[in-house]
Amino acid sequence: xxxxxxxxxxxxxxxxxxxxxxxxxxxxxxxxxxxxxxxxxxxxxxxxxxxxxxxxxxxxxxxx
Numbered sequence: 001x002x003x004x005x006x007x008x009x010x011x012x013x014x015x016x017x018x019x020x021x022x023x024x025x026x027x028x029x030x031x032x033x034x035x036x037x038x039x040x041x042x043x044x045x046x047x048x049x050x051x052x053x054x055x056x057x058x059x060x061x062x063x064x
Contacts, residue, residue, distance in 0.1 A: 030055045 015024030019031035031039065032051060040048035 030058050 005008035012055040013026055015026055016028055017023065018025050018028055018036055021033065023033060023035070025033035026033075027034065030051060031054075032040070035050075038053070043052060
């Protein structure tokens, strides 16, 4: 009797939850998915400005 070997596929990426809507996304930018970034740009300009400040801070902190 031989044991059947089941190979698990290599996982390259997994969805992460958006910090705004909690939906799983393969790509987030400073915690927000593309749908939320778009929604902020169209309907919530104050929230988008706050997100842009977070983005700028994240980029600047990587250069240190």
